[in-house]
Amino acid sequence: MASQDSLAYHEPGISTVLIQAGFLLALNMVNTVLDKIIYCGLIGQLLIGMAWGVPGGDLLELSVQKSIQQLGYLGLLLLVYEGGLSTSFSQLKSNFVFSALVAITGVGVPMGLSFVLMTLLAATPLQAFAAGAALCSTSIGTTFTILSTTGLSKTRLGVVLGSAAMMDDVMGLVMVQIISNLGGASTASFDPVIVIRPILVAFGFAVGLVLICQFVVAKAVRLIQAKKLYVHFPEAVMSMNFGFVAHMCLLVGMVAGATYAGTSGLFAAYLAGASISWLDELLMTISTDSSTEGIELQDRSTQDRGSSSQSSTTSRQTEAVVMKKHPTGEEVFECFCKEPLKRVLSPLFFASIGFSIPITKMFQGEVVWRGVVYTILMVFSKLITSVWLTQLHFSPPPILQTIGRISKIPFSFCTSRLSKETGTSSKKQENRKNKSKTSNTNTSVNTNKSATQEQGPKEQTQQNQEPTSTTATPAPTADPAQNEQSSTSVSRTSSTHLPRKPRSLYPASILGLAMVARGEIGYLIASLAETDGIFSSGEQQSSGSSELYLVVVWAITLCTVIGPICVGTLVKRVKKLQAQRVNSGGEDPLGSWGVTS
Numbered sequence: 001m002a003s004q005d006s007l008a009y010h011e012p013g014i015s016t017v018l019i020q021a022g023f024l025l026a027l028n029m030v031n032t033v034l035d036k037i038i039y040c041g042l043i044g045q046l047l048i049g050m051a052w053g054v055p056g057g058d059l060l061e062l063s064v065q066k067s068i069q070q071l072g073y074l075g076l077l078l079l080v081y082e083g084g085l086s087t088s089f090s091q092l093k094s095n096f097v098f099s100a101l102v103a104i105t106g107v108g109v110p111m112g113l114s115f116v117l118m119t120l121l122a123a124t125p126l127q128a129f130a131a132g133a134a135l136c137s138t139s140i141g142t143t144f145t146i147l148s149t150t151g152l153s154k155t156r157l158g159v160v161l162g163s164a165a166m167m168d169d170v171m172g173l174v175m176v177q178i179i180s181n182l183g184g185a186s187t188a189s190f191d192p193v194i195v196i197r198p199i200l201v202a203f204g205f206a207v208g209l210v211l212i213c214q215f216v217v218a219k220a221v222r223l224i225q226a227k228k229l230y231v232h233f234p235e236a237v238m239s240m241n242f243g244f245v246a247h248m249c250l251l252v253g254m255v256a257g258a259t260y261a262g263t264s265g266l267f268a269a270y271l272a273g274a275s276i277s278w279l280d281e282l283l284m285t286i287s288t289d290s291s292t293e294g295i296e297l298q299d300r301s302t303q304d305r306g307s308s309s310q311s312s313t314t315s316r317q318t319e320a321v322v323m324k325k326h327p328t329g330e331e332v333f334e335c336f337c338k339e340p341l342k343r344v345l346s347p348l349f350f351a352s353i354g355f356s357i358p359i360t361k362m363f364q365g366e367v368v369w370r371g372v373v374y375t376i377l378m379v380f381s382k383l384i385t386s387v388w389l390t391q392l393h394f395s396p397p398p399i400l401q402t403i404g405r406i407s408k409i410p411f412s413f414c415t416s417r418l419s420k421e422t423g424t425s426s427k428k429q430e431n432r433k434n435k436s437k438t439s440n441t442n443t444s445v446n447t448n449k450s451a452t453q454e455q456g457p458k459e460q461t462q463q464n465q466e467p468t469s470t471t472a473t474p475a476p477t478a479d480p481a482q483n484e485q486s487s488t489s490v491s492r493t494s495s496t497h498l499p500r501k502p503r504s505l506y507p508a509s510i511l512g513l514a515m516v517a518r519g520e521i522g523y524l525i526a527s528l529a530e531t532d533g534i535f536s537s538g539e540q541q542s543s544g545s546s547e548l549y550l551v552v553v554w555a556i557t558l559c560t561v562i563g564p565i566c567v568g569t570l571v572k573r574v575k576k577l578q579a580q581r582v583n584s585g586g587e588d589p590l591g592s593w594g595v596t597s
Contacts, residue, residue, distance in 0.1 A: 028347060037568075038565060043564055053351070055359040069352040071348050072349030072351065074345055075341055079341070080269040081273040082273065085276060087273065103171070105387075106164065106382055111133070113377045115132070117548070134525040135552070135555060136172060138382070139165075139518050141519060142560065143514060157510065165515065169267070205258055205261070205271060213275060238325070247332055250276070255272070284328075353520060361550060364550075374555045378516075378555045386511050509570055526549060536548070
């Protein structure tokens with residue numbers, strides 16, 4: 001075929017315009033309706049994808065469906081990036097061990113229960129292992145969509161769920177490498193490097209990012225603050241447009257680097273969002289300290305009667321510090337990415353999952369009942385992760401406690417400086433309040449002295465004759481600001497520790513059901529296993545999809561549908577109970593797991 005110098009423009013036909021416009025409108029309409037009813041509009045988008053794609057009416061051209069898959073993956077990257085932006089490092093540090101236990105349980109139990117297929121379908125151990133690998137991951141896109149739709153992304157429960165789903169996703173991508181290696185050649189040529197490399201690269205990415213944030217970024221930011229260089233920054237650098245360009249460059253760079261290095265680009269997108277969230281916390285702490293110092297200097301210069309010019313200069317510097325506020329990552333995302341992701345990219349991603357479901361070949365008698373049985377096992381394998389939340393009242397074994405202390409070391413690098421800066425700023429605020437109280441007390445004492453000197457002897461005698469009224473005066477109440485500060489410190493202290501056993505089963509149920517949804521990684525692993533001939537024997541390869549592949553797809557599809565529907569129903573009930581609590585009082589049904597960061 002001869003090469004072309006350019007692509008000739010042709011106006012699309014009216015049928016193409018109507019099909020594609022109807023596709024986008026249907027995705028958004030179904031999403032809006034189902035989100036208002038049960039918080040799971042993504043299920044409707046899956047069904048629309050099946051109807052418009054190859055499994056259903058095949059209304060869209062094959063090239064268009066491939067383009068939708070590619071654009072949908074961009075939406076998946078932005079979904080994971082948004083989850084990283086909503087991550088709180090303090091809560092992630094305090095709940096990291098618990099998230100790791102949930103993730104390990106969510107990977108190990110499905111792998112173990114999948115060997116039931118050796119009896120159910122006469123599968124080989126390798127086929128059972130491949131089926132378990134397809135069902136061990138949690139759909140990270142579905143998880144973050146559920147969290148953002150239900151408003152739980154910044155709660156303690158949302159942090160644990162998001163981090164556990166991300167760990168499962170990384171393990172699922174490692175399984176992709178294992179399955180592709182096992183299907184490519186015989187077991188004699190098995191190379192363990194292909195299995196170990198994604199794990200080591202993912203670990204290296206996380207550790208390297210922590211070290212760069214602590215020893216490069218944090219020191220550079222403090223140097224800029226110490227030299228007051230931020231006052232001379234041009235307005236364009238502090239604008240929303242510059243923040244968008246900088247954040248997107250970081251996101252694209254980290255995703256490209258991780259992919260070329262051999263690990264998950266989704267994991268890199270999560271780390272990019274989390275690093276921006278950490279930087280926003282650091283800058284907010286430093287700006288708070290700077291404004292506090294400016295206010296203290298202004299108070300001192302105001303007390304000095306002969307330094308009026310210094311007072312005006314200090315106030316101008318304080319205003320400059322306040323005016324130089326940078327846009328946070330969440331503000332930039334809300335301004336530039338929120339609506340395109342919600343209306344276009346995210347619906348295309350879930351519709352592309354619907355393209356991958358062979359719905360026409362799944363309704364065979366033996367395939368259906370075996371798929372339902374396997375689905376029940378796979379739902380139970382993720383629901384069992386909720387046991388960790390309901391059993392938090394017991395103390396873990398010493399080995400787990402040691403592992404927990406070691407695993408928190410990387411997070412301490414990121415949060416130690418923030419805690420020190422926060423403690424310093426709170427101490428400065430206390431000193432400033434004490435100084436103002438002392439000055440007010442001295443002023444009142446001097447006023448009383450002058451008033452006493454002006455009083456006559458008769459008035460002094462009358463005052464001396466009324467000691468009872470003076471002693472009967474009640475002691476002044478404590479300063480409300482101090483009460484606020486003490487309650488805040490108590491809440492911060494309590495938030496750094498793992499909460500006790502919840503009083504209701506709502507948090508555990510939401511956690512377990514949200515982990516049920518599989519999705520993109522499951523379909524990818526199942527397709528690889530089918531394409532490489534792991535699921536099918538020699539005579540089945542020429543007759544279409546194998547029975548084992550259809551059973552696995554049944555389990556992935558039903559889990560992807562059941563999880564969000566159940567979570568949406570539970571969250572709707574919790575929202576109603578929380579509204580009743582606001583009106584009549586009472587305890588939050590989510591307890592301490594519903595506390596925002």
